[in-house]
Amino acid sequence: MTQPTVFPDLVDTLAHVPSHGPVHAARQQRDKTTAATQGSLQALLDPALPQITLAERLLAAAYTARLTPAPELAAHYLERLQDLGGAAPAVAAALAARQHDTIAEPRLRAILAYTHRLATQPATGSQATLQALQQAGLDTAAVVALSQLVAFVSYQARVVAGVRALASHPGAPAPAAEVAATPAAPAAPLQPLAINGYVDHALTWSAWLDTVQLEQATPEQLEVLEASHPKAKTSDYYLLLVQQPEILRQRQIAFNAIMYAPGGLSRAERELAATVVSRVNGCVYCASVHAERFGQLAKRNDVIAQVFTDPQGAGTSAREKAIVQASIVLTREPAGDLAPTLAALRAQGLDDLQILDLVHAVAVFGWANRLMLNLGAPD
Numbered sequence: 001m002t003q004p005t006v007f008p009d010l011v012d013t014l015a016h017v018p019s020h021g022p023v024h025a026a027r028q029q030r031d032k033t034t035a036a037t038q039g040s041l042q043a044l045l046d047p048a049l050p051q052i053t054l055a056e057r058l059l060a061a062a063y064t065a066r067l068t069p070a071p072e073l074a075a076h077y078l079e080r081l082q083d084l085g086g087a088a089p090a091v092a093a094a095l096a097a098r099q100h101d102t103i104a105e106p107r108l109r110a111i112l113a114y115t116h117r118l119a120t121q122p123a124t125g126s127q128a129t130l131q132a133l134q135q136a137g138l139d140t141a142a143v144v145a146l147s148q149l150v151a152f153v154s155y156q157a158r159v160v161a162g163v164r165a166l167a168s169h170p171g172a173p174a175p176a177a178e179v180a181a182t183p184a185a186p187a188a189p190l191q192p193l194a195i196n197g198y199v200d201h202a203l204t205w206s207a208w209l210d211t212v213q214l215e216q217a218t219p220e221q222l223e224v225l226e227a228s229h230p231k232a233k234t235s236d237y238y239l240l241l242v243q244q245p246e247i248l249r250q251r252q253i254a255f256n257a258i259m260y261a262p263g264g265l266s267r268a269e270r271e272l273a274a275t276v277v278s279r280v281n282g283c284v285y286c287a288s289v290h291a292e293r294f295g296q297l298a299k300r301n302d303v304i305a306q307v308f309t310d311p312q313g314a315g316t317s318a319r320e321k322a323i324v325q326a327s328i329v330l331t332r333e334p335a336g337d338l339a340p341t342l343a344a345l346r347a348q349g350l351d352d353l354q355i356l357d358l359v360h361a362v363a364v365f366g367w368a369n370r371l372m373l374n375l376g377a378p379d
Contacts, residue, residue, distance in 0.1 A: 009038055010156070014072045015164035023166045026353040030261060033360055036254035037159065043246040044149045045080075051142035055084050056108065057149055060115045063095050064150045067119045069335050070157035077153075110136035111146065118150040118370050123282030125374030127208045140209045141243040144375070148247050151370035155363040158334045162359030165338035166352055190301050193291070195308035198284055200291035200301055207376040211239035221245045228252045240375060251367070258360040265350070265357035268297040269323055273361040275304060276327040279311050283369035285378040290365075319348040323358060330362045 011034065017023055027034055045061075047054045058081040065074035078095075081087055087095070094102045100112035110132050117124055133143050193200040212221055214233060224245040225232040229252070232238035241248045259270055271294040278286035287308075295301040303324075306314035311328060315321030322344045329341050345355055 009034060010041065010073075010076065011037065011160055011163055014076070014160045015167050017163060017167045021167075022352045023163065023356075026166075026356045027163070029263070029353055030257065030356060030360070032257035032261070033254055036250050036257060037156065039250040040152055040247065040254060041156070043244075043250050044145070044152055046246070049145055049244070051139050052111075052145055055081060055087075056111055057145070058084070059087060059091065059095070059108070060111055060146060060149055061153050063100070063112055063115045064119045064153040065157055066095060067098060067116060068154065068157040070160060073153070073157055073160060107136045107138075111138075114146065115150050118147065118374055119154055122370045122373045129374070130208055140240075143209060144241060144243045145247065147371055147375055148241070148244060148251065151367040152251075154370060155367035158330055158363035158366055159359060161334040161338065162330060162363070163356070165342055166355060166359075169339055169342050190295050190299075193301055193305055193308060195305060198279065198287050198291070198308040200295055200304050200308075201288060202292050203285050203288045203378040205235075205237055205285050205372065205376055205378050207236040207240040209240055209375065211236055212242050214239075217242070218245075224249045224252075236376060237372070241371070255364055255368070258357070258364045261357070263353065265354040265361070266297075268294055269320075270357060270361045271297060272303065272307075272320065273323060273327045273358055274365045276307055276311050276314070276324050277331050277362050277365035278369055279307050280328055280331045281366070281369040281373070283365075283372050285372050286365060286369055288378070319350075322348045322350075326355075326358060327362050330359065331366060 011017070012027070017027065045054060045057060049057075058077050062074050062077035062081065065071075065077060078087075078092075086092075091103055091108065094100055094112070098116075100109060100116055103109040103112060114129060114133055117129060130143060133146070138146065190200075214222075217225070221242045225238055225242055228238055228242075228248065229235065232242075238248070241251075259274075260267070271290045274290035275287050275294060278284075278290060291301065291304045291308075294304055303314055303316045303320055306316070307324070311324060314324045326341045326345055329336065329338065342355065345358070350358070
C-alpha cells in the first residue's frame with residue numbers, strides 16, 4: 001500500500017475548533033479516536049486500493065455527505081475530486097440534485113445507488129443490492145471498501161456536527177475521573193427481553209459475500225484479525241471486512257478508543273447510546289450485542305425494554321432521557337440545531353468530555369449499523 005497524502009484533521013477544520021479551550025482539551029483527551037478517524041480517512045482514500053478508483057470513492061464520499069446533509073464535508077470531497085480532474089457536468093448535476101438514477105454510466109450509477117441506500121436507508125440492505133454492485137464490476141474487496149467509505153462518512157458527518165456544536169457552545173472543562181451514572185444493581189436477576197423483534201442477548205451474524213479463509217489469509221490480514229477482537233478469526237463480520245485490512249485496522253482502533261476509553265461518559269451510558277442508535281437504525285444485531293452489554297454493566301435492563309418498545313420516550317431518569325434524546329437527534333438530524341440537545345445534556349451534569357464521548361458513540365454506531373445491515377444479516 002502506498003503512503004497516502006496527509007491532510008489536516010478534518011473534524012477540527014470543519015468544526016472550527018479553537019486551538020485553546022475545553023473542546024480542544026476534550027479532543028486531546030480522545031487523541032486515539034482523533035488519530036484513528038484520520039487514519040480511516042487516509043486508508044479509505046488510498047489511491048492504491050484496487051478495483052474501485054479514487055474518483056469513484058470521492059464521488060461516493062461527496063454524495064454521502066450531501067445526502068446526510070453535511071455541506072462543508074461534501075464540498076471538501078468535491079474539492080479533492082477537482083484535484084483529480086473533476087467530475088463530468090452530468091455527474092455533478094446528479095449529485096447536487098440527489099438523482100443518481102440520471103447517470104448514464106452503469107457502473108457509477110450502481111455505486112451511487114448503493115451509496116444513496118446505505119447513507120439514507122441503511123435498514124433496506126439486501127443480497128440483491130450487493131449483487132447489483134457485483135454485476136457492475138465490483139469484486140468483494142471493492143464492495144467492502146465502498147461500504148466502509150459510505151459508513152465512515154456517515155460517522156464523520158455526525159462527529160463534525162457534534163464537535164461543531166460543542167465548539168459553538170463550549171461548557172465546563174472535563175473532570176479527571178469518570179462519573180458513575182447508573183443506579184445500584186437490583187437483587188433480582190435480569191429477565192430476558194424480546195420486544196418488537198429486538199432481544200438483549202447477542203445474536204450471530206452471517207455475511208452475504210465471500211469471507212477470507214484463514215488458510216489463505218495474508219500475514220497482514222492475520223495480524224489485523226488478531227488485533228481486532230478475540231473472536232475475529234471465527235466471525236463472518238471480521239473475516240469479510242479484513243478483505244480490506246488497513247481499513248479494518250483503523251476502524252477497530254477508532255471503535256475501541258470510543259467504547260473503552262477511561263474517564264468521561266460511563267461505559268454503561270455508551271452502551272445505552274449504542275443500543276438507541278441501533279434501534280433507531282433498525283439494526284437488530286447491534287442492538288442485541290449492546291443491550292446485553294448494558295445489562296452486564298448496569299445490572300438492569302429496564303431502560304433497554306423502553307428503548308425496544310419506543311426509543312422516543314425511553315429513560316428511567318432525567319439524565320438517561322437526555323442521553324437517549326441526544327442519541328436519537330444526532331442519528332436522525334445531524335444537520336439540525338444541536339444547541340437545545342447540548343443544553344439538556346449539560347443540565348444533567350454532562351461536561352464536554354462526556355458529551356464528546358456520546359457524540360463518538362452515536363456516530364460510530366451509525367458506521368457499524370450500516371455495515372451490519374448491508375453486508376449480511378443476523379441468524
